[in-house]
Amino acid sequence: MNEETTGHTLKAFDDDLNRLRALISQMGGLAEHAIREAIRCLQTRDLDAAKEVIANDAKLDALEIETEKRAIQVIALRAPMAGDLRDVVAALKISAVVERIGDYAKNIAKRIPKLEASRDIEPLSLMPEMARIATEMVHDVLNAFVERDAEAAMRVYERDQAVDDFYNSIFRTLLTHMMENQHNIGQAAHLLFIAKNIERVGDHATNIAEMVYYAATGEHLPDRIAKVEEGEADN
Amino acid sequence: MNDITTTKAEKVDTAPDPLPVAEVDQGRKPKMRAQHVNVFYGEKQAINDVSINIFDDKVTAFIGPSGCGKSTFLRTLNRMNDTIPSARVTGHIELDGEDIHAPAMDVVQLRARVGMVFQKPNPFPKSIYENIAYGPRIHGLTSSKSEMDQIVESSLRRAGLWDEVKDRLDESGTALSGGQQQRLCIARAIAVDPEVILMDEPCSALDPIATAKIEELIHELRGRYAIAIVTHNMQQAARVSQRTAFFHLGELVEYGKTSEIFTNPKAKRTQDYITGRYG
Numbered sequence: 001m002n003e004e005t006t007g008h009t010l011k012a013f014d015d016d017l018n019r020l021r022a023l024i025s026q027m028g029g030l031a032e033h034a035i036r037e038a039i040r041c042l043q044t045r046d047l048d049a050a051k052e053v054i055a056n057d058a059k060l061d062a063l064e065i066e067t068e069k070r071a072i073q074v075i076a077l078r079a080p081m082a083g084d085l086r087d088v089v090a091a092l093k094i095s096a097v098v099e100r101i102g103d104y105a106k107n108i109a110k111r112i113p114k115l116e117a118s119r120d121i122e123p124l125s126l127m128p129e130m131a132r133i134a135t136e137m138v139h140d141v142l143n144a145f146v147e148r149d150a151e152a153a154m155r156v157y158e159r160d161q162a163v164d165d166f167y168n169s170i171f172r173t174l175l176t177h178m179m180e181n182q183h184n185i186g187q188a189a190h191l192l193f194i195a196k197n198i199e200r201v202g203d204h205a206t207n208i209a210e211m212v213y214y215a216a217t218g219e220h221l222p223d224r225i226a227k228v229e230e231g232e233a234d235n
Numbered sequence: 236m237n238d239i240t241t242t243k244a245e246k247v248d249t250a251p252d253p254l255p256v257a258e259v260d261q262g263r264k265p266k267m268r269a270q271h272v273n274v275f276y277g278e279k280q281a282i283n284d285v286s287i288n289i290f291d292d293k294v295t296a297f298i299g300p301s302g303c304g305k306s307t308f309l310r311t312l313n314r315m316n317d318t319i320p321s322a323r324v325t326g327h328i329e330l331d332g333e334d335i336h337a338p339a340m341d342v343v344q345l346r347a348r349v350g351m352v353f354q355k356p357n358p359f360p361k362s363i364y365e366n367i368a369y370g371p372r373i374h375g376l377t378s379s380k381s382e383m384d385q386i387v388e389s390s391l392r393r394a395g396l397w398d399e400v401k402d403r404l405d406e407s408g409t410a411l412s413g414g415q416q417q418r419l420c421i422a423r424a425i426a427v428d429p430e431v432i433l434m435d436e437p438c439s440a441l442d443p444i445a446t447a448k449i450e451e452l453i454h455e456l457r458g459r460y461a462i463a464i465v466t467h468n469m470q471q472a473a474r475v476s477q478r479t480a481f482f483h484l485g486e487l488v489e490y491g492k493t494s495e496i497f498t499n500p501k502a503k504r505t506q507d508y509i510t511g512r513y514g
Contacts, residue, residue: 081511082510218498
């Protein structure tokens with residue numbers, strides 16, 4: 001039901017909902033930037049910028065608290081119903097997930113000093129592309145939330161496989177490196193965690209896609225996918 | 236942007252016609268069944284082809300903007316519209332499978348079986364006791380004073396009023412507070428042992444505490460009576476009912492489980508109304 005064009009009779013209610021959406025957008029922007037920045041620092045071994053990524057995470061935490069406060073206010077003061085209520089609950093849940101994505105960026109940034117002395121090993125070259133896809137998923141899914149676009153959310157949901165494929169490939173390569181030379185194990189383990197963090201970002205984007213889909217349609221995405229698959233089996 | 240707004244605004248309601256029965260109630264035997272009901276006030280049609288089933292153990296809320304016909308429809312269920320000379324009702328309404336418009340149907344008897352509580356509490360200007368005793372007496376439900384005492388007590392108890400009035404049953408019903416008067420009217424409706432209770436905005440003249448007491452009462456009475464309630468207060472409909480029917484311009488737009496209607500309505504008109512976008 002992506003056809004709400006008329007605003008509320010009470011304009012202030014629209015303002016409240018728009019403010020919530022804006023907060024989520026702002027959080028998304030910060031989280032995307034943090035992941036990209038962390039990966040850039042990883043490639044360039046830019047320790048100062050890595051410290052900044054770590055420090056900036058506090059902004060996301062503050063925005064999450066702000067979102068929660070506003071969502072609870074909307075529920076208490078406006079008694080939202082139907083699509084509005086689903087939106088507000090989605091905003092609450094999404095803000096927690098985006099905050100988590102920020103934590104992954106922070107975690108990646110923290111590992112960078114430990115890699116400083118090490119020489120490059122191959123999987124490093126795959127990380128930026130993997131991170132690009134994962135942050136794009138975050139970007140697109142949060143746009144889908146702001147636009148209440150269920151179809152766009154579903155397309156994000158389907159892109160997670162690419163991130164998983166990257167992860168599996170990096171995992172195998174790192175394993176080989178560890179087996180070849182045990183001096184590589186420390187560095188490879190850090191890189192493995194970084195890859196895992198990016199993979200989790202993709203997972204979280206798909207979780208948000210489910211929340212956006214439900215907020216926009218009132219139907220659960222996994223149910224719909226199951227239904228589609230059932231239909232295919234029948235044919 | 237304007238273009239998009241125009242095209243979307245022109246989009247017609249694509250939801251299918253509302254089923255007279257919420258999907259979950261398919262196959263259950265209704266207490267009341269209304270089929271293709273139309274109501275006219277003179278030339279003006281107030282209700283347009285409404286079909287709905289009402290069930291024993293459910294509270295059914297009728298919601299919709301002013302003038303949508305929800306009260307008019309409620310009043311067809313015990314033929315209260317008969318009292319309005321210009322009103323004309325067509326269609327078929329059954330109570331336990333009996334046609335309520337059948338010539339054999341005694342209207343007084345029907346209104347005892349299908350009781351009604353109004354927006355403004357309207358106790359008789361008589362004692363609290365007499366307010367309750369009046370109905371059972373004219374319907375010949377009792378044969379002795381002690382039996383009547385018992386009906387008065389049990390009705391007041393069920394309406395949650397007994398403890399507040401048991402020591403002053405001789406006082407005038409109109410001396411009670413608004414909330415107490417409304418519970419007295421509910422006790423009065425209960426006294427004749429009805430099967431269905433219709434409530435037309437029973438709380439709109441009450442304060443929040445009196446409202447909460449009536450809502451609690453509605454909750455307790457469910458299971459014993461089929462209850463249909465008209466309310467302007469959507470939060471109230473959400474709180475007290477298990478089924479909700481949304482009326483708009485004399486039509487039944489959507490009917491279903493209350494939990495569904497308020498979280499995921501199917502029709503755009505319902506969505507707009509309950510989220511405060513109507514009009």
